[in-house]
Amino acid sequence: MIPLILYDISSKLEGNHWSPNPAKPRYVLGHKSLPFRVEWVEYPDIAPKMKEIEARQNKLMDRDMYTLPVLSDPNTGALVTDSLEIAEYLEKTYPQKPIFPNKSRGLIRAFDTAVISLLRPGVKLPIVRTSEILDERSAKYYITTREATFKEKFTEFSPEGPKRDENWAILERMFSTSQEWYDKEVGKWLMGDVFSYADIIIAAVLFWFKRVLHDDEWEKIASWHDGRWAKLLVDVEKECNGA
Ligand SMILES: N[C@@H](CCC(=O)N[C@@H](CS)C(=O)NCC(=O)O)C(=O)O
CATH class of the missing domain: 3.40.30.10 (Glutaredoxin)
Known part of the structure; x- marks a missing residue:
């Protein structure tokens, strides 16, 4: 092949x-x-x-x-x-x-939309951190295009203080909602014992945060809900043969 x-x-x-x-x-x-x-x-x-x-x-x-x-x-x-x-x-x-699995394509498409709408209001701090890990030319492009998208100066995206605190609150709410969804079935995946693309959707967000956020910021997310999000990322990466 x-x-x-x-x-x-x-x-x-x-x-x-x-x-x-x-x-x-x-x-x-x-x-x-x-x-x-x-x-x-x-x-x-x-x-x-x-x-x-x-x-x-x-x-x-x-x-x-x-x-x-x-x-x-x-x-x-x-x-x-x-x-x-x-x-x-x-x-x-x-x-x-x-x-x-179980003809879940439609449901997982709906889940994808739900996760994106929970995440979208909370992406500004991760976006700021992303600009720090891009090379100079990409960072310049990224900052200009994101300022145009959000119609806001980049320095106003997530300054320390009330705006940053609100950003954290949105992210925590997103993971609290995800926790409620995950807790509906017994087992480490959203569909209980059955791994699916829904787990990949959540893991991809976690992966982004882990890679771009400062260590103390990732540690904060990793500590929420008894460390289940850091564990989910490890579990998904294992299930995906370390890809
Ligand atoms: N719905 C698309 C969204 C992809 C997307 O937003 N890609 C971003 C990077 S994560 C991109 O390529 N942006 C191009 C640009 O900003 O010029 C997908 O899931 O593939």
């Missing part, structure tokens, strides 16, 4: 990976034991590179734009944009070790 190619966003971090949406297909590939290699792209190069390989654009906040992850599968000729589309493509093409 020819290794698949996953397009991911580069950083200055050791090991490079940091971005939550590309982390999702990486986990799926690992879970299904599919061979793959990563093609690293800097932020300002995403659009030209994706145009060059003829990837399709994505819809982001009602705007057509080139986004990562994109997956190229030389075994079938498929070129897929969007983490959830990639997950569905991989499930259909490589059905071993399912990630949408």
